[in-house]
Amino acid sequence: MKKILFSIGILITFAFSCSTTNTIVEKTKENAFAKGADVGWLPQMEATGYQFYDADGTKKDCLQLLKDRGINTIRLRVWVNPSDDKASGHCSKDETVVMAVRAQKMGMRVMIDFHYSDSWADPGKQNKPLEWRNHTFSELLNDVYFHTDDVLNALKKAGVTPEWVQVGNEIPGGMLWPEGSTDNFNQLAQLLNKGYDAVKAVDKNIKVIVHLDEGNNSKKFRWFFDNAKANNVKYDVIGLSYYPFWIKTDYKENIADLANNLNDMSARYDKEVMVVEVGGVDTLEQNTHDMLATVIKAVKAVPNNKGLGVIYWEPEGAKSWSHYELSAWKSDGKPSMALDAFKE
Template sequence: MLVTGKTFAKSAIFTPTNTNHPVKTNFIKAIACMVTLLVMAACSANKYAITNHTNAFSKGADISWLPQMEATGFKFRNAQGIEEDFFKILKDKGINTIRLRTWVNPSADKASGHCSKEETVAMALRAKKWGMRIMIDFHYSDTWADPGKQKKPKAWEGHDFSTLLNDVYTYTFGVMTALQKAGINPEWVQVGNETPGGMIYPEGSINNWPQLAQLINKGYDAIKAVSPQSKVILHLDQGNNNERFRWWFDKATTQKAKYDVIGLSYYPYWLKGSPDYTLSINDLAKNLNDMAARYNKEVMVVEVGGESAKPQNTYDMLVAVQQKVKLVPNNKGLGVLYWEPQGANSWSHYALSAWGDDGKPTKAMDAFLVK
């Protein structure tokens, strides 16, 4: 319970009759000081409180395409075919977490633009209103950053490394501050998106790990300066590839890169020679367990997806992935997030959504209802 001056005065056992008495006066001053400190501490704790935090297993979705889909007239319908608020449909399917990518100076392109600071804040507010937990994904680019490309923002081109470090800190701090001013302190924040080769090329390439670690740490420091309780994620693709993860995180450890959670992508569809998830799911489990034990970190599948044309198979895969994450020892498996489940093929031309062209979620989304 918060102790305030009023409630304390009403409940105080000692009521002075002579406030000029030096002992009594000093006692009153000490009590007043203690109350002030308690109030300040409570206000400070509230400032940094994680938005909609819960200890429940995270069942989430990256839905950064949503504003564009709505703007182009795509209608979302529930399983009964009735048009409904998209967030309600997600919530009814068991989703409790929303992931949002953010780009520095994006274009207005329908599929490869948007996701500005302002749009990220607006989307986070919508998610908060529906009681969702929030993850922010800093790409540190004006568009897609992934294993194939990590192009630095145009505004940062030509900057020397010292200036680039300041760019990362200032930009990250600015987005986090804008979120906080809107009442949002994300539970998780990614520094970089799918960074097996590094980020912000060429300076942040794995060819120069000391510089990559410095860039990561600037992002980490900016996040913690605004929201100390937010957990920072470093994120690689091919979540079933233990050799890839060990090499990268061993380097991160040696170079003293700072982070709290190891994030993994898992897309059987893209794995060479093994699009059938049953051929790689046990490798995913082994890697999850190894990462948690080897680095003493929490782990999370921050991106997953399966073919929208094979909803039963995607459903089975999602159930299996959630089970594997939940089985990570010591409750270090935090959750599973689907990447753009609502990105129906007719709109996105993306084959791995969990939504039909009729506007309804496919059976795959029912996997998040499984206990």
């Protein structure tokens, strides 16, 4: 009888141990998923006196409000020599370092997004910084390397090593036009590889992201990354933007295309994938919540845990301050319920 009881005790202990281990593993896997917010406007918002409030009306730090809603990652853009313009300036190296330190102290993970411009770089414009305007291609290669190295070492000196670094922002047509246009993919590849090399020289564990818009557009992504492969572009993660608003659709019309593209990119190029920008209309809170929840589900469903995370672009950038209608903030200074999708 004692032997039987002893055996039963061992089985119960083993079962409990396995259950506990599985719980820990599942919890660790859940925590590894990046739930993020790009908050490049936050320093300016605070400097101009904008106040952030919790649902109960309590004044609160913006990053704390985001953390309370499940956000564990902060994405910060970097411009080379930006102006002081409220909407299209700031985001200098020094301002980025301050924000990154602040985010890390809150327990947040950090992503750095290099635009390689003095202001916005996106599919419609990839303007060289004024300081680099007359540089030769060889000089531009050095510019990319040393600017990347300079910013990342400033962060490292301040005690922050980003988990991810984007080399370029939404670059389906290339960057640093005209030299880095996709019309000359070999030169674009060299510029991207200079950025990659600079990142890895600072810390080989930082994951390098190459980022395109229209994450639901498989044809665009296959064309770009087939060319990237042919030109030996070095990178770790494929970054996607997904904004149904900008392609004048509801997410239900193309969320399946996004999911299919995530799976295709991961399998076709053997890379991790990540939605590094997403957003919905601020006044359509339920729709934006549901869209965000569905995007998170799609990224988590990428096989072999290769879907790394989802980042909302400027959720705190309330329209009353920014005139941007895809934030997740209400006119009373409180977060929209759309962000609750990160808690679920």
